[in-house]
Amino acid sequence: MKIAVIGAGEMGGAFATGLLKTDLFKPEDITVANPHEGKLKPFAEQGTSVTTDNKVAAAVADIVVLAVKPKVVKGVIDEIKEELDYSKQTIVNMAASIKLDQLEAWLISGGDVPAICQAIPNIGIAHRQSMTFLSPNDKAAASPKPVLDIFNALGKTMVVDEDLLGAGTAMAGCGIAYVLRFIRAASEAGVELGFKADDAKNIILQTIKGAGSLLAEGCHPEAEIDKVTTPGGMTIKGLNTLEANGFTHAVIEGFKGSLK
Numbered sequence: 520m521k522i523a524v525i526g527a528g529e530m531g532g533a534f535a536t537g538l539l540k541t542d543l544f545k546p547e548d549i550t551v552a553n554p555h556e557g558k559l560k561p562f563a564e565q566g567t568s569v570t571t572d573n574k575v576a577a578a579v580a581d582i583v584v585l586a587v588k589p590k591v592v593k594g595v596i597d598e599i600k601e602e603l604d605y606s607k608q609t610i611v612n613m614a615a616s617i618k619l620d621q622l623e624a625w626l627i628s629g630g631d632v633p634a635i636c637q638a639i640p641n642i643g644i645a646h647r648q649s650m651t652f653l654s655p656n657d658k659a660a661a662s663p664k665p666v667l668d669i670f671n672a673l674g675k676t677m678v679v680d681e682d683l684l685g686a687g688t689a690m691a692g693c694g695i696a697y698v699l700r701f702i703r704a705a706s707e708a709g710v711e712l713g714f715k716a717d718d719a720k721n722i723i724l725q726t727i728k729g730a731g732s733l734l735a736e737g738c739h740p741e742a743e744i745d746k747v748t749t750p751g752g753m754t755i756k757g758l759n760t761l762e763a764n765g766f767t768h769a770v771i772e773g774f775k776g777s778l779k
């Protein structure tokens with residue numbers, strides 16, 4: 520099995536980096552394509568095949584991943600279309616906000632469309648800790664295993680109707696930035712409270728891991744919060760101060776804001 524990643528930017532690069540940490544592909548069976556050679560160098564150094572020619576990348580792969588900006592997708596499809604073999608190749612599109620119907624219209628050839636799967640990961644994919652949303656077209660849904668195997672090896676995966684893909688993008692693709700901003704804000708609070716910046720970051724990181732492990736065991740967030748809030752104690756004062764400053768409202772509006 521061979522895979523091509525077209526676009527070695529933040530997402531394509533993180534995806535290729537994650538792939539190299541799995542045993543799904545030999546490094547030389549991963550082809551990374553980008554017009555700028557500088558983007559390819561780190562991958563070439565790790566033994567992957569690299570090229571500045573998208574057609575070369577597309578021709579050799581069983582799975583062709585489009586990891587370019589949305590406005591570039593049509594141009595890349597026009598460029599590689601002649602090289603594709605719809606009887607055996609699957610196209611994975613990572614560009615947000617392009618619909619399957621649109622991809623099929625761009626890719627249709629002699630009345631035939633390829634297996635296409637929308638995939639929205641997040642940058643945790645570089646560490647095999649992505650939350651990835653997948654929406655296959657009918658042809659890809661008929662044999663989903665190859666794509667599922669890849670993204671399951673790179674974190675957690677949820678297959679959703681395409682209608683939910685935008686919401687998934689907001690929750691995890693964008694959500695990782697919101698979580699990181701929370702960590703940064705909490706670290707800044709820690710510095711004001713007297714810790715060095717690195718210590719403050721590590722304290723909040725370990726605190727998040729603890730919260731995550733409680734929830735992973737099936738605990739409910741509010742039940743755990745009730746255990747922490749000593750009557751008349753420090754935690755309830757902090758929680759009420761957060762809410763007086765609009766914390767829950769700001770979080771909800773922030774996630775919804777990605778889709779506006």
Ligand SMILES: NC(=O)C1=CN([C@@H]2O[C@H](COP(=O)(O)OP(=O)(O)OC[C@H]3O[C@@H](n4cnc5c(N)ncnc54)[C@H](O)[C@@H]3O)[C@@H](O)[C@H]2O)C=CC1
Nearest residue numbers: 526527528529530531553554586587588589613614615692
């Ligand atoms: N960054 C993220 O966290 C996420 C990004 N995405 C999607 O991934 C796609 C890429 O986003 P980023 O990696 O953030 O953008 P980016 O700008 O970092 O990367 C795009 C890459 O494509 C390359 N490129 C430009 N024209 C090209 C062409 N004709 N052929 C091949 N490569 C070309 C650029 O040189 C660049 O390396 C976007 O469509 C975005 O919606 C999806 C989920 C999360």
Ligand SMILES: O=C(O)[C@@H]1CCC=N1
Nearest residue numbers: 615688689691692693
């Ligand atoms: O900000 C964006 O549009 C992309 C999609 C999810 C993360 N980055």
